[in-house]
Amino acid sequence: MAHTVGGGSLLIAWQLKDKRVLIVGGGEVASQRIDSILTTDAHITVVSPHDGLNPRTRRFINEHTHRIAYHDRPFAGLEELQGMDMVLTALDDVELSRSICNMSRNARIPVNAADIPDSCDFYFGSQIRDGPLQIMISTNGNGPRMANLVKKKLQNALSGVEGQTITKVGELRAQLKIRAPGVGGELGKKRMKWMTSVCNAWEMEELALLDDMMMHKLLDDGWENDRVPTFAEVGGKANPRSFNITWFPAVGPTIGFVAGALCTLLVVAARRR
Numbered sequence: 417m418a419h420t421v422g423g424g425s426l427l428i429a430w431q432l433k434d435k436r437v438l439i440v441g442g443g444e445v446a447s448q449r450i451d452s453i454l455t456t457d458a459h460i461t462v463v464s465p466h467d468g469l470n471p472r473t474r475r476f477i478n479e480h481t482h483r484i485a486y487h488d489r490p491f492a493g494l495e496e497l498q499g500m501d502m503v504l505t506a507l508d509d510v511e512l513s514r515s516i517c518n519m520s521r522n523a524r525i526p527v528n529a530a531d532i533p534d535s536c537d538f539y540f541g542s543q544i545r546d547g548p549l550q551i552m553i554s555t556n557g558n559g560p561r562m563a564n565l566v567k568k569k570l571q572n573a574l575s576g577v578e579g580q581t582i583t584k585v586g587e588l589r590a591q592l593k594i595r596a597p598g599v600g601g602e603l604g605k606k607r608m609k610w611m612t613s614v615c616n617a618w619e620m621e622e623l624a625l626l627d628d629m630m631m632h633k634l635l636d637d638g639w640e641n642d643r644v645p646t647f648a649e650v651g652g653k654a655n656p657r658s659f660n661i662t663w664f665p666a667v668g669p670t671i672g673f674v675a676g677a678l679c680t681l682l683v684v685a686a687r688r689r
């Protein structure tokens with residue numbers, strides 16, 4: 417695979433909780449922006465004349481009144497940017513879009529303009545989300561539709577257990593930090609090494625089945641003794657419904673069919689006697 421230096425962008429997971437995001441425009445693209453930003457728990461301000469709102473934007477505004485402040489008016493000027501941490505334009509007016517980009521840049525507020533890639537501080541991407549798992553596919557402005565097609569390929573490669581697995585690993589890490597608190601130092605190194613070993617040794621499906629009791633046992637027997645117990649050692653029982661999601665649905669009916677066939681044979685055999 418080719419690896420290039422330069423010409424790329426920084427892929428980061430921007431923490432926007434309780435930050436303020438201004439969206440200028442209320443059409444199709446604005447509705448996608450609102451959808452993405454709502455996930456982050458930021459406060460959203462939408463500025464657009466009401467007759468330009470698309471149905472999805474209107475629904476978001478009505479359903480999330482505590483998160484979205486809506487102003488039914490055309491963009492009023494520099495004062496709209498006051499206190500904003502991020503600005504997004506989704507307008508059918510490229511001159512206005514360009515002017516908002518310039519104002520934002522002067523105010524040192526990161527800005528994305530849906531219609532002017534050259535003026536963007538960052539781009540959106542195609543997203544896969546499963547609980548805490550977030551995957552962004554970016555073509556760096558070359559082919560947005562291609563990003564969507566690559567996303568579909570990646571979705572097919574995931575089993576569906578990843579989100580639940582990561583949620584459980586997050587809980588385990590949090591409990592480990594309560595048990596062995598502190599940042600950095602020898603303890604930090606030991607914590608990281610142990611977490612890495614657990615993640616490597618266990619199957620994702622096993623990690624996904626961790627409950628409170630198992631987590632306790634894993635920490636008591638594992639962390640305290642500097643070893644990695646197996647799934648079975650901490651009381652894990654294979655839950656067939658959560659294993660091999662792809663082939664299991666076929667197994668139940670097959671067993672049922674074979675059992676049914678056997679019963680029929682027995683009845684037939686009994687009648688013949």
Ligand SMILES: C[C@@]1(CC(=O)O)c2cc3[nH]c(cc4nc(cc5[nH]c(cc(n2)[C@H]1CCC(=O)O)[C@@](C)(CC(=O)O)[C@@H]5CCC(=O)O)C(CC(=O)O)=C4CCC(=O)O)c(CCC(=O)O)c3CC(=O)O
Nearest residue numbers: 530533539540541542554555556557558559560561563564
């Ligand atoms: C640069 C960027 C800026 C930004 O928006 O941040 C940008 C810019 C532009 N997009 C345009 C068109 C289309 N955009 C899409 C779709 C998406 N566009 C997204 C991102 C980005 N679009 C950023 C780069 C991301 C990257 O390169 O990876 C996605 C991934 C995420 C999202 O928007 O949230 C989302 C898919 C999400 C999903 O489905 O998963 C489709 C397809 C469709 O709608 O199905 C089309 C038509 C087909 C096509 O052109 O490919 C045009 C008009 C071009 C023209 O006039 O010809 C411009 C402006 C220009 O290029 O000049």
Ligand SMILES: NC(=O)C1=CN([C@@H]2O[C@H](COP(=O)(O)OP(=O)(O)OC[C@H]3O[C@@H](n4cnc5c(N)ncnc54)[C@H](O)[C@@H]3O)[C@@H](O)[C@H]2O)C=CC1
Nearest residue numbers: 441442443444445446463464468490491506507508530531
């Ligand atoms: N980045 C991307 O993924 C994509 C970008 N685009 C581009 O994004 C732009 C927006 O596309 P759509 O949402 O489909 O357009 P749209 O026509 O559905 O929405 C335009 C919105 O701008 C609002 N508006 C117009 N003048 C305004 C003003 N003075 N102040 C406040 N709001 C104002 C309208 O009320 C309307 O809500 C277009 O320029 C399009 O070329 C289009 C598709 C994908």
